[in-house]
Amino acid sequence: MPHLPWNEHNIEHLLALTECEPGCWRTRHGDANLNARSYGGQLLGQALMAGMMDVPADRVATMMQFLFLQGAMPDESLELRVTPLQNGKRFSSRHVRASQANGRVVLDAQVTCALPLEAPSHGAPSSVPAGERPEDLAQLDDVDPALLRSFHRLGGYSGSRKPSIEFRIPDPRRQLSPEVMKGRFRFWMRSAQALPDDPRIQAAAFAYLSDWWVNFSALGHHLCELGERRLYIASLNHAIWLHRPFRADQWLHVDTMSPASASGRGLAIGAIHDREGRSLATVTQECLMAYAD
Numbered sequence: 001m002p003h004l005p006w007n008e009h010n011i012e013h014l015l016a017l018t019e020c021e022p023g024c025w026r027t028r029h030g031d032a033n034l035n036a037r038s039y040g041g042q043l044l045g046q047a048l049m050a051g052m053m054d055v056p057a058d059r060v061a062t063m064m065q066f067l068f069l070q071g072a073m074p075d076e077s078l079e080l081r082v083t084p085l086q087n088g089k090r091f092s093s094r095h096v097r098a099s100q101a102n103g104r105v106v107l108d109a110q111v112t113c114a115l116p117l118e119a120p121s122h123g124a125p126s127s128v129p130a131g132e133r134p135e136d137l138a139q140l141d142d143v144d145p146a147l148l149r150s151f152h153r154l155g156g157y158s159g160s161r162k163p164s165i166e167f168r169i170p171d172p173r174r175q176l177s178p179e180v181m182k183g184r185f186r187f188w189m190r191s192a193q194a195l196p197d198d199p200r201i202q203a204a205a206f207a208y209l210s211d212w213w214v215n216f217s218a219l220g221h222h223l224c225e226l227g228e229r230r231l232y233i234a235s236l237n238h239a240i241w242l243h244r245p246f247r248a249d250q251w252l253h254v255d256t257m258s259p260a261s262a263s264g265r266g267l268a269i270g271a272i273h274d275r276e277g278r279s280l281a282t283v284t285q286e287c288l289m290a291y292a293d
Helices: 040-052 145-153 199-209 216-220
Strands: 017-021 024-027 060-068 079-087 091-099 105-114 165-168 184-191 231-242 252-262 265-273 279-291
Touching (some): 040 079, 040 231, 199 231, 216 265
Antiparallel strands (some): 017 024, 024 079, 079 091, 252 265
């Protein structure tokens, strides 16, 4: 991968890796979140990229299962070590583990890539209302600040936007009202800048995007009952299934729902479709959501 200068608007730059030796990669850029730790989506994208770099180019990413083990420090590089798990006729699977200074292991992941096969296909229908255009919807900067005022009680959530992600919220007055939020939330997103045609970069960029607001359906469900209490939030585990290749720099509709939260953990599930209503991917995330005081 050629050297890329720092550009916080470009996901490709944020996911760039340097090969240290066979099976070992080092990150180049940190991407801090509001808690002064590396944004979880960056870790997801870097792990998927490292796993894909170790398999034949004609095998596309189909799945990643991922554990967030410790918070990563954005001012320190990560070292990602990739170990073969499977080299079959159709599937290649890799184990990816990343550590920082003093051997702190921050993530553990399994990545699978596969040859596309002729096979039956189907997909759950999209929930996008007819005629909805993401370009015409509200950005976070456009949302009434009164709707976002209580978000400080939800860990790292705020009205701040990430320059690398274009993000749109349909009907924010209804969706962001604490009285209405009941375990469901939908939005549009895409990479803020165009990305290369390389399917590996597109898949890794989607992994980066997939951490953005996906667990809000679990957290927002309880905003009305929190009163003045706050929640401490941290991602615990994450899984991605890529049903077919697609572009992360084109608009993606994300419909999330939370089937349950209990004992300090909340689960969110996201269905991803394109503008034509094709089912592209499914994401799940379990997060720590416990009272901070």
